Amino acid sequence: MAFFPCTVPPPLPTEEGGSLSPSMAILDNIAYLCPDAVFNATTAIGYMSTGARIQASFCVARPPHFSYLCVHFPGPVVGPAVGTLFGPAAGTPAVHCVRVPPLVISTHADLALIRVSVPGVRCPDKAIDYFVYTTRPRPGASSLDLLPRLDGYPRFRDEQAAILRCSSSRYVIAALRTTRNNMEFRLHLYDSVTCRWTTKLVLFLSSTPPPRSSCLDPPPSAGGILFCNVLDEHPVLRDMPLPKPARRNMSTFCRGSPCPRRDIAVVKLPEQQQLSIKYVEMGSYPRVEHSRSGSDDDGGGTICYYWTATVWSMPVPIGSWNDWHKDCKIDLANIVVDNPLLLLRLSIDPEEATVAFRRLFTSHPTLGLGMDGHVVIYFFSKVDPMDDGGWIIAVGVRDSKLQGIAELDERKHIFFSHYFCAAEISKYLINATGEAGTLA
Numbered sequence: 001m002a003f004f005p006c007t008v009p010p011p012l013p014t015e016e017g018g019s020l021s022p023s024m025a026i027l028d029n030i031a032y033l034c035p036d037a038v039f040n041a042t043t044a045i046g047y048m049s050t051g052a053r054i055q056a057s058f059c060v061a062r063p064p065h066f067s068y069l070c071v072h073f074p075g076p077v078v079g080p081a082v083g084t085l086f087g088p089a090a091g092t093p094a095v096h097c098v099r100v101p102p103l104v105i106s107t108h109a110d111l112a113l114i115r116v117s118v119p120g121v122r123c124p125d126k127a128i129d130y131f132v133y134t135t136r137p138r139p140g141a142s143s144l145d146l147l148p149r150l151d152g153y154p155r156f157r158d159e160q161a162a163i164l165r166c167s168s169s170r171y172v173i174a175a176l177r178t179t180r181n182n183m184e185f186r187l188h189l190y191d192s193v194t195c196r197w198t199t200k201l202v203l204f205l206s207s208t209p210p211p212r213s214s215c216l217d218p219p220p221s222a223g224g225i226l227f228c229n230v231l232d233e234h235p236v237l238r239d240m241p242l243p244k245p246a247r248r249n250m251s252t253f254c255r256g257s258p259c260p261r262r263d264i265a266v267v268k269l270p271e272q273q274q275l276s277i278k279y280v281e282m283g284s285y286p287r288v289e290h291s292r293s294g295s296d297d298d299g300g301g302t303i304c305y306y307w308t309a310t311v312w313s314m315p316v317p318i319g320s321w322n323d324w325h326k327d328c329k330i331d332l333a334n335i336v337v338d339n340p341l342l343l344l345r346l347s348i349d350p351e352e353a354t355v356a357f358r359r360l361f362t363s364h365p366t367l368g369l370g371m372d373g374h375v376v377i378y379f380f381s382k383v384d385p386m387d388d389g390g391w392i393i394a395v396g397v398r399d400s401k402l403q404g405i406a407e408l409d410e411r412k413h414i415f416f417s418h419y420f421c422a423a424e425i426s427k428y429l430i431n432a433t434g435e436a437g438t439l440a
Contacts, residue, residue, distance in 0.1 A: 004098050006035040009070055010409055012061050024369040025060055025426035026378055026392065029419055030412060031069040031102040035095060038070040042429055046144030048129050050078050050118060052094060056133055056144050060426050063368065064378055064394040064406040067426060071102045077120040086122050094119040105158045109165035110135040110428035113173060115158065128155040132163065135428040150188055150197050174230040185237060189230055202228065204237040225264060227318070243312050243324045246283040259418040265367035266316065269374060275316040280365045280377055283308045307332050307362050309377055311397050328397060332358065336401040345405045361385050362393070368422030374398050380416065388414045
């Protein structure tokens with residue numbers, strides 16, 4: 001297996017009159033593996049299981065532009081494979097000996113759970129370090145802490161794990177695994193207070209067995225949402241079925257990854273006193289099957305030439321399936337474009353740009369909050385499914401208004417895949433510097 005190439009991150013965009021949303025950013029899950037160290041107010045330094053240093057810095061941009069993580073490994077590569085027939089030569093910079101780029105698995109509040117492949121190893125799947133990045137209230141004080149290994153498990157699947165902030169001094173990491181019994185799961189829980197992992201068997205309380213691909217936290221399982229209070233002494237799993245899928249999605253509803261067509265988020269809107277669950281489902285007319293993907297989890301999936309997006313909501317605490325409420329349906333043909341300059345990012349010709357926008361292949365809806373604190377859907381779009389380049393399209397849910405278009409880095413975002421997530425960590429990164437805008 002070849003080593004992953006280093007990439008110089010792109011400059012952060014500067015927009016006249018723009019300021020960073022205080023509540024949410026669109027975070028690129030795949031970190032930039034930087035040939036040189038990137039220093040800013042968010043920089044944190046940690047130590048890997050080999051004793052080698054690792055450095056991480058967040059760079060924050062206004063949505064729909066991606067915010068991203070920069071990772072650098074100072075010094076030469078170390079480890080038992082160095083200098084052997086199957087390993088790198090002694091003295092090789094560690095940053096040039098990484099087989100899989102670092103990945104942000106989960107975020108919550110001021111925390112990020114990061115998966116890192118140990119540089120210089122032969123089998124990256126068996127040499128994984130997990131780190132918790134924590135923002136601090138002053139520049140240069142953020143931390144990057146190595147997690148202890150989970151006995152018997154060198155790694156867990158990315159979609160099985162989530163990090164949760166419980167209080168100002170405590171967080172937990174929960175990883176949910178299937179067992180041979182469809183009604184029983186294994187819950188691994190790391191507690192920052194005890195600094196150790198515990199494992200419990202968790203029963204599934206439902207009249208119908210859950211799908212084997214079910215995971216603890218959004219993105220959703222194939223047919224419903226699983227809920228679990230991981231802090232209970234005897235936690236149990238309960239499910240909430242999703243709204244009935246659109247007729248055109250019936251044949252694919254419980255097959256493959258949900259990410260190309262559906263997303264779930266828990267949000268609190270400005271006019272609401274309580275949290276609510278938001279759920280979006282895309283429909284396409286006609287359907288275009290796509291098999292070129294850089295992710296096994298996405299499994300190819302379906303991308304949309306002409307599409308609609310239906311948004312549902314449910315109040316928290318959850319009640320019954322009947323509490324699902326249909327908020328709206330966004331239709332590509334009815335999207336409001338009150339700022340034609342946004343379309344010029346697709347083409348310098350205004351007419352061509354308008355046509356291109358209506359003919360974009362679109363997939364992977366992701367729910368987040370916009371600059372006004374209301375729900376926005378971020379879509380991954382391409383002019384041609386086989387193009388290396390692409391765009392993130394932001395559409396407001398309340399008014400079906402186009403809020404922004406951002407071009408993606410074609411060096412990284414080649415395939416139709418789930419590269420990004422909505423993350424509120426940007427709010428804490430801004431507080432670390434005392435200023436809005438980018439942190440570079």
